[in-house]
Amino acid sequence: MPHAPLTDTILPRDTHHVETLPDPVADTPTQRRELRRTLRRRRRALTPRQQRQAAKALCHRLRGLPECRLAKRVALYLPNDGEIDPRPLIAWLERRGADVYLPVLAPLTHNRLWFVRYHSGTPMVTNRFGISEPDTQHGAHRAHRLPAWALQLVLMPLVGFDEQGQRLGMGGGFYDRSFAFTRQRGPRPRLVGLAHDCQRVPMLPVASWDVPLDAIVSDARVLRSRKR
Numbered sequence: 001m002p003h004a005p006l007t008d009t010i011l012p013r014d015t016h017h018v019e020t021l022p023d024p025v026a027d028t029p030t031q032r033r034e035l036r037r038t039l040r041r042r043r044r045a046l047t048p049r050q051q052r053q054a055a056k057a058l059c060h061r062l063r064g065l066p067e068c069r070l071a072k073r074v075a076l077y078l079p080n081d082g083e084i085d086p087r088p089l090i091a092w093l094e095r096r097g098a099d100v101y102l103p104v105l106a107p108l109t110h111n112r113l114w115f116v117r118y119h120s121g122t123p124m125v126t127n128r129f130g131i132s133e134p135d136t137q138h139g140a141h142r143a144h145r146l147p148a149w150a151l152q153l154v155l156m157p158l159v160g161f162d163e164q165g166q167r168l169g170m171g172g173g174f175y176d177r178s179f180a181f182t183r184q185r186g187p188r189p190r191l192v193g194l195a196h197d198c199q200r201v202p203m204l205p206v207a208s209w210d211v212p213l214d215a216i217v218s219d220a221r222v223l224r225s226r227k228r
Contacts, residue, residue, distance in 0.1 A: 032168070032171070033171070035160060035168065035201070036159050036160070036168065036170070036171065039159050039160045039168070039199045039201070040081060040082065040159060042196075042198050042199065043081075043082035043083065043084070043195075043196050043198065043199060044081065044082035045082075046082065046196065046198070051082075051084075051085065053219070054084055054085075054196055054197075054219040055084060055085035055086070055087070055088055055219075056088065057219035057220070058084055058085075058086065058194060058217060058218065058219045059086065059088045059089045059092070061217050061219075061222055062086070062089055062155070062192075062217055063089070063092060065192070065215070065217070065222070067152075067153050067190045067192070067214075068089075068153060069096075070152075071098060071152035071153035071190070072097065072098050072099065072152060073098070073099050073101065073146060073150065073151050073152045073153070073189075074093055074098050074099070074100055074101065074151070074152065074153045074154075074155070075100075075101040075102070075103065075115045075151050075153070075154045075155065075189070076089065076090070076100065076101075076102070076154075076155040077102065077103060077155070077156065077157050078102065078131065078132050078133070079157070080129070080130065080131045080132075082196075083157045083194075083195075084157070084194050084195055084196045084218070084219065086155055086194060089155075090118075094119075099117060100117070100118045100119070101115040101116060101117055101118060101145070101146060101151065102115070102116055102118045102122075102133060102134055103115060103133065103174070103178075104116050104127075104133045104134055104136060104139045104145075105127050105128070105129075105133065105136075105174075107136055107140075110177075111172055111173050111174050111177050112174065112177050112178050113148070113174050113175070113178040114139050114145050115145055115146050115147075115148060115151060116133075116134040116138065116139035116144055116145045117134075117144050117145065117146075118134060122134050122135075122138065123135040123138050148178050148179060148181070148189070149181060149186065149187045149188060149189070150187070151189040152189050152190065153189055153190050153192065154175075154179070154189045154190070154191050154192065155192050155194055156175050156191065156192070156193055156194065157169075157193075157194055157195070158193040158194060158195040158199065158216070159195075159199065160195070160199045160200070160201050160204065161193060161195055161199060161200055161201070161204070161216050161218075161223070162200065162201050162202060162203050162204045163200070163202070163203075163223070164203070164204075165212070165213060165216060165223055165225055166203075166204035166205070166206055166210070167193050167204070167210065167213060167216065168201075168204055173209065175211065176209050176210060176211050179191060179211045180209075180211060182211055183211070190214045190215075191211065191212075191213045191214050192213060192214060192215045192216070192217055193213045193215070193216045193217070194216075194217055194218070195216065195218050196218060196219060197218040197219050197220035197221065199218070200218065212225065213225065
């Protein structure tokens with residue numbers, strides 16, 4: 001069943017070059033894989049200067065979100081493979097007293113995430129995907145991490161998104177499995193997807209396991225869900 005569409009609350013002029021996308025868009029697993037490759041190439045093609053400018057614009061938009069200004073337990077990610085960079089937000093969050101958490105591949109649990117408290121002294125390692133994350137032994141101490149339901153805001157990376165608020169991830173299902181509980185009643189964080197605006201596509205299909213987002217933020221726009 002389709003998710004409720006998202007409304008585009010900020011829509012400046014789109015300055016990114018748009019390349020030809022696979023057609024039809026991602027209706028089969030093969031087409032999804034090809035679309036992921038296309039969008040990952042697109043974001044990797046951005047220059048370091050364009051990446052810095054995009055990160056600055058993204059964080060400016062995030063600082064304007066009520067949930068970002070109010071949340072005290074915020075999960076975000078360290079960028080990899082050309083992902084848009086939310087790290088400039090960390091100092092701002094810490095100045096206003098928020099705790100920052102990073103995702104960690106949970107050991108002994110299939111494709112799920114821990115969320116471990118992050119600060120300048122957190123011991124870091126490189127996981128099997130080449131992504132920097134808090135050391136698993138450090139994160140194994142429950143005092144260093146939170147269950148996903150206890151977070152107030154989660155900023156997650158996207159491979160692609162469309163105007164209706166559908167999203168395309170890396171395909172591992174880590175976030176979908178970790179936040180499947182948000183479909184039920186009870187405490188839940190706000191889920192916000194982040195991407196370069198050049199990762200926007202005309203349309204994406206909805207998979208039954210896709211956990212809907214509350215908003216999508218790029219360097220050029222904010223899309224908000226009409227209903228969650």
